[in-house]
Amino acid sequence: MKYAQILAALQTRIEHELYEPGTLLPSEAALTREFAASRNTVVRALRHLDRHGWVDPVRGRGRVVLGRPPSRLASLPRRLQVLLQPDRHGRPLGSGTVPARSPIAAALSCDPGTPLATTRYVLGAADEPFAVLAWYTPAPFALAPGVPLLEQLERSREALAHRALERLGARLPTDSERRLLSLPRTRSVVVALVTVLDTQDRPLLTVDAALCRDVPPLTSAFDLA
Structure with missing residues (x-):
């Protein structure tokens, strides 16, 4: 599935700091060209990163890399x-x-x-x-x-x-x-x-x-x- 491949690639790059915290993620257009995918597929992957705390969308700038989010399981027994x-x-x-x-x-x-x-x-x-x-x-x-x-x-x-x-x-x-x-x-x-x-x-x-x-x-x- 192209969506899962794009998401996995972006998460791996963030984890290994190929995209360092505080920097901007490549634009939707750039990622669309890189992965030879439709814009909708790229946007779905980016929205997943938004919701899960990997990046912070900033109006007028793009998506700021936050890094791998802390485990949500840490508060559980x-x-x-x-x-x-x-x-x-x-x-x-x-x-x-x-x-x-x-x-x-x-x-x-x-x-x-x-x-x-x-x-x-x-x-x-x-x-x-x-x-x-x-x-x-x-x-x-x-x-x-x-x-x-x-x-x-x-x-x-x-x-x-x-x-x-x-x-x-x-x-x-x-x-x-x-x-x-x-x-x-x-x-x-x-x-x-x-x-x-x-x-x-x-x-x-x-x-x-x-x-x-x-x-x-x-x-x-x-x-x-």
Whole structure:
């Protein structure tokens, strides 16, 4: 997708200070020529940078480079930061497309059986894993190596993650979870179902995680922006 390519290129240049903070981003016309793209496509990418705090549009001057914005996840409880960044805190177990199970379908406001893109992770050190989780988002969604998952999703959906809803419960682990987490048969796991909504309260993704902790069932909401 040309839009995603332009956005990724501009973010990379800002991160590596090829466009230094305080300088002006190239004009829409210059970027249109460079990327051989339509003006509308370039403007969509630039608006994403505007909304996410990479640049500051200044009337009569252009877009002033601000640099990579601080993580919006920093204000969240540590467990949510980890669950929403599994690519930083664990290793992938596989990905693919699966039909939506009822609880995941309800969280994503889709019908049971709807095709969902999913990636599974185990979190923690190899000798001390503490969680097994699966990310779910409406298909299609292709992973891009080296780009944070949440950022990839925002790019592909052209949306801003705004709010996270968390529901906690407990159950016995599945055979797979028991094996990956090295749990005895009678040990229960905490189940965390975290749904991220955009600024229009539309679900972007749901994380279904089994954790080696005992906490009471509760539901929480957190603002991301």
